[in-house]
Amino acid sequence: MAPEQRFQQIEETLSKNATMQQETQGQLRETQVLLRALVESQSRTQATISGLVESIGGYVDAADARMKRIEENLDGLIRAITAEHTNGKNRH
Secondary structure (H helix, E strand, C coil), rough: CHHHHHHHHHHHHHHHHHHHHHHHHHHHHHHHHHHHHHHHHHHHHHHHHHHHHHHHHHHHHHHHHHHEEEEEEHHHHHHHHHHHHHCCCCCC
């Protein structure tokens, strides 16, 4: 192979490598943009999940308080019914 042909082949190879490098850099920039968007999305998702967990915790606490009041009211009702039922009756 003549030196001119060899130089031409080297120049073509270098040109292809430069083009491929530019394409790769473009793809890397696109990937970085997508990764940033993904991180932001995950942050928003985490904030949403935290809000849901907090909301659910509040709901559970409120449900526990309602259940305690119901149990207290049932205890009072049972005592009242028992007292009414046993009022005036002798126990044997």
